[in-house]
Amino acid sequence: MSKLTVFDHPLIQHKLTIIRDKNVGTKEFREIVDEIASLMAYEVTRDLPTEDVEVETPVAITVKKQLAGKKLAIVPILRAGLGMVDGIMKLIPAARIGHIGMYRDEESLEPIEYFIKLPEDIDQREVLVVDPMLATGGSANMAIDALKKRGAQTIKLITLVSAPQGVEAVQTAHPDVDIFTAGLDEKLNEHGYIVPGLGDAGDRLFGTH
Ligand SMILES: O=P(O)(O)OC[C@H]1O[C@H](OP(=O)(O)OP(=O)(O)O)[C@H](O)[C@@H]1O
Numbered sequence: 001m002s003k004l005t006v007f008d009h010p011l012i013q014h015k016l017t018i019i020r021d022k023n024v025g026t027k028e029f030r031e032i033v034d035e036i037a038s039l040m041a042y043e044v045t046r047d048l049p050t051e052d053v054e055v056e057t058p059v060a061i062t063v064k065k066q067l068a069g070k071k072l073a074i075v076p077i078l079r080a081g082l083g084m085v086d087g088i089m090k091l092i093p094a095a096r097i098g099h100i101g102m103y104r105d106e107e108s109l110e111p112i113e114y115f116i117k118l119p120e121d122i123d124q125r126e127v128l129v130v131d132p133m134l135a136t137g138g139s140a141n142m143a144i145d146a147l148k149k150r151g152a153q154t155i156k157l158i159t160l161v162s163a164p165q166g167v168e169a170v171q172t173a174h175p176d177v178d179i180f181t182a183g184l185d186e187k188l189n190e191h192g193y194i195v196p197g198l199g200d201a202g203d204r205l206f207g208t209h
């Protein structure tokens, strides 16, 4: 069974509470999603391997740690996942970025894929799939399926708000994929929105509601 990590860091919780407020506008929403993504990336990358390297300081030669060249790819699920990319890239600037375009059919809630473009060596990279919302889990599962079909082997899923149903769906379909989320909410409503959630993340990020 994959691991579920719910971040209880006070900064993450505080910032998530701010953007849940329906009166927060697009500019502030986008800025805070970016900040939360950075804070989450710091924790998600905690287990990256390091190696010893020699470095000459102005004072002496010493041996210290650097990242052991583990290659990463950040894969946002469009549109809303785009809002988390820059925040993660600030910490991991050498990561490659893949894109998976997907939207949920409003009636069936089934995801529909409309775009996919990944780094060619995706099979050699640890992949961070990012999407603010994990609701039914349909989109995340379809994105992970698409990644595995193209050879991705190590995948983590990073979300801001998750519904228990979505977590269970991903854990069942992909027990090898660890999930990191800033908030585990109560449930889904009859329209498939997370309750209490934060509404439609894509619309709030891009001002399209
Ligand atoms: O877990 P699920 O039930 O699949 O729902 C979650 C998906 O729904 C939202 O995208 P949406 O379909 O609104 O597309 P958008 O990002 O373009 O707004 C969200 O960003 C996820 O991708």
Ligand SMILES: O=c1cc[nH]c(=O)[nH]1
Binding pocket: 080, 133, 135, 192, 193, 194, 195, 197, 198, 199, 200, 201, 202
């Ligand atoms: O609550 C939800 C559920 C799916 N997608 C969103 O953007 N919000």
Ligand SMILES: [Mg+2]
Binding pocket: 080, 200, 201, 202, 203
């Ligand atoms: Mg949307």
